[in-house]
Amino acid sequence: MQEAVFFGDLGRMPTLSTFYGILIQMFWDDHAPPHFHVRYAEYRALIDIQTLEVIRGSLPKRAMAMVVEWAQQHQDELKEDWELCVQKQSPKPIDPLP
Numbered sequence: 001m002q003e004a005v006f007f008g009d010l011g012r013m014p015t016l017s018t019f020y021g022i023l024i025q026m027f028w029d030d031h032a033p034p035h036f037h038v039r040y041a042e043y044r045a046l047i048d049i050q051t052l053e054v055i056r057g058s059l060p061k062r063a064m065a066m067v068v069e070w071a072q073q074h075q076d077e078l079k080e081d082w083e084l085c086v087q088k089q090s091p092k093p094i095d096p097l098p
């Protein structure tokens with residue numbers, strides 16, 4: 001199935017944060033560029049941590065706006081979690097969007 005290859009086994013990814021039905025996850029030892037995975041209902045997206053742009057997939061406009069707002073507030077934490085995942089260590093949880 002294409003989605004399984006494209007987004008990997010989402011059940012094995014650590015969840016960093018959840019808010020408003022949006023799930024933010026990150027793979028251990030994932031490929032560059034540094035990014036995080038977003039799940040929202042039937043939508044899936046990979047978001048670049050540095051630019052906060054969609055690498056693959058899509059989200060509804062409102063969900064994307066919330067993800068970008070959240071990621072802007074937690075960009076340093078996302079970078080730290082990326083480094084932990086590269087080292088195959090557990091990432092730290094990140095506060096949700098209020």
